Amino acid sequence: MPFKWGKGQRLADSYDVAVIGAGVFGAWIAYRLRGSGRSVALLDAYGAANSRSSSSDESRVLRMGYGALEIYTRWALQSRRSWIEFFESAGKPELFAPTGVLWTTPPADAAIGQTTATLQNFGVSFEFLTSAELQARFPQFAFSSERIGIFEPLGGALYSRRAVQAVVEQAIRNGVDYFRDAAEAPNGNEVRTKSGKVLHAGAFVYACGPWLPKIFPEILEGRIRPTRQEVFYFGPPAGNRQFAPPEMPIWLDFSSGRREYVLPDLENRGLKVGFDRHGPPFDPDSGDRVVRDAAEVRAFVAERFPALAGAPILESRVCQYENTSSGDFLIDRHPRFENVWLAGGGSGHGFKHGPMVGEYVAALLEGTAQVESRFSLASKSREPQRSVY
Numbered sequence: 001m002p003f004k005w006g007k008g009q010r011l012a013d014s015y016d017v018a019v020i021g022a023g024v025f026g027a028w029i030a031y032r033l034r035g036s037g038r039s040v041a042l043l044d045a046y047g048a049a050n051s052r053s054s055s056s057d058e059s060r061v062l063r064m065g066y067g068a069l070e071i072y073t074r075w076a077l078q079s080r081r082s083w084i085e086f087f088e089s090a091g092k093p094e095l096f097a098p099t100g101v102l103w104t105t106p107p108a109d110a111a112i113g114q115t116t117a118t119l120q121n122f123g124v125s126f127e128f129l130t131s132a133e134l135q136a137r138f139p140q141f142a143f144s145s146e147r148i149g150i151f152e153p154l155g156g157a158l159y160s161r162r163a164v165q166a167v168v169e170q171a172i173r174n175g176v177d178y179f180r181d182a183a184e185a186p187n188g189n190e191v192r193t194k195s196g197k198v199l200h201a202g203a204f205v206y207a208c209g210p211w212l213p214k215i216f217p218e219i220l221e222g223r224i225r226p227t228r229q230e231v232f233y234f235g236p237p238a239g240n241r242q243f244a245p246p247e248m249p250i251w252l253d254f255s256s257g258r259r260e261y262v263l264p265d266l267e268n269r270g271l272k273v274g275f276d277r278h279g280p281p282f283d284p285d286s287g288d289r290v291v292r293d294a295a296e297v298r299a300f301v302a303e304r305f306p307a308l309a310g311a312p313i314l315e316s317r318v319c320q321y322e323n324t325s326s327g328d329f330l331i332d333r334h335p336r337f338e339n340v341w342l343a344g345g346g347s348g349h350g351f352k353h354g355p356m357v358g359e360y361v362a363a364l365l366e367g368t369a370q371v372e373s374r375f376s377l378a379s380k381s382r383e384p385q386r387s388v389y
């Protein structure tokens with residue numbers, strides 16, 4: 001009989017930990033805590049990797065390059081290992097697509113030197129590509145000004161929605177109690193849910209992504225700002241393999257204010273194109289998810305990939321980032337409740353780090369890790385000053 005999950009299970013009298021939110025952060029936190037022997041309840045208001053959550057959509061980029069920000073390079077590298085081990089143990093190795101990641105920048109860009117230095121420090125392999133090498137290897141690209149590149153062969157795409165669901169499924173198999181229900185703000189040692197249940201636990205971890213400022217407005221309003229982000233899937237011409245792996249890797253170019261990223265044609269769904277610049281404020285519950293205007297992205301695709309000029313948009317999606325002021329994650333204790341933890345602020349780059357977030361939160365609860373200052377609530381201002389990408 002196929003394994004069924006998400007139907008709701010019997011509520012135990014009390015848990016060691018209740019994890020609120022089954023996006024990529026909550027799923028890995030629950031999975032890791034259960035792995036360390038804790039009794040765990042996992043709740044999600046709309047279901048694991050639901051279409052409102054930031055962890056939804058089909059794919060997310062896994063790259064190790066983070067400029068000079070060593071912690072994120074280290075976490076991405078360790079998370080990559082954990083994702084691959086997890087997928088293999090779950091019998092779903094296909095949920096990581098080893099496409100490689102190509103970064104391009106103008107030759108004078110300082111960030112590329114920082115990225116390569118950090119990759120070298122951590123022993124992450126990469127290739128440096130001159131402008132001529134770039135053109136020879138990736139003829140499907142047309143750049144309007146000179147570019148050089150670095151190629152990370154270990155990078156790739158995670159099939160995000162299915163990956164989160166696989167982690168939750170495995171967590172349930174391992175004994176996590178999973179409920180579809182919405183938790184309210186904490187009240188001492190209990191949390192009430194919308195359906196009238198009362199959860200008792202030694203600790204509560206709120207991993208509610210863009211919903212965190214709604215649940216904790218007094219501390220998080222303005223400190224986590226959800227923004228509307230649109231992505232488009234363009235259909236390549238019939239018979240053309242240039243835009244699918246292995247010919248086409250993931251491609252990032254953050255040198256313009258638009259901050260362009262493209263995932264190749266995975267599973268024949270089309271080339272996924274998005275801009276990483278922040279969109280307008282967005283409500284994750286009530287925001288309509290219909291894209292507004294494709295003119296800019298169509299013009300960009302036609303310029304960068306001449307063979308795709310006039311290509312049809314096969315699908316489009318609206319998702320939201322949950323931005324902190326700097327782009328650093330928020331993982332810290334609630335300032336008023338000893339036993340309540342906040343885990344979020346993925347800020348448009350958090351997905352790949354799910355395994356390390358899980359490990360780190362488990363260690364915080366065990367008392368074997370300290371809160372990293374860059375993840376602390378105190379480090380989050382209400383003035384956007386993005387420095388992590």
Ligand SMILES: Cc1cc2nc3c(=O)[nH]c(=O)nc-3n(C[C@H](O)[C@H](O)[C@H](O)COP(=O)(O)OP(=O)(O)OC[C@H]3O[C@@H](n4cnc5c(N)ncnc54)[C@H](O)[C@@H]3O)c2cc1C
Binds near residue numbers: 023045047056345350
């Ligand atoms: C367009 C786009 C592209 C991105 N690209 C990348 C990328 O290429 N690489 C990368 O690493 N990252 C990327 N990210 C960022 C990454 O997807 C997010 O940082 C990450 O998914 C956040 O996960 P989360 O678990 O914190 O939040 P979510 O996935 O939003 O999960 C929060 C969950 O909490 C639940 N919830 C909310 N309130 C309650 C409540 N009261 N009770 C119970 N449950 C509740 C919600 O239903 C939801 O399922 C991208 C994000 C977007 C939007």
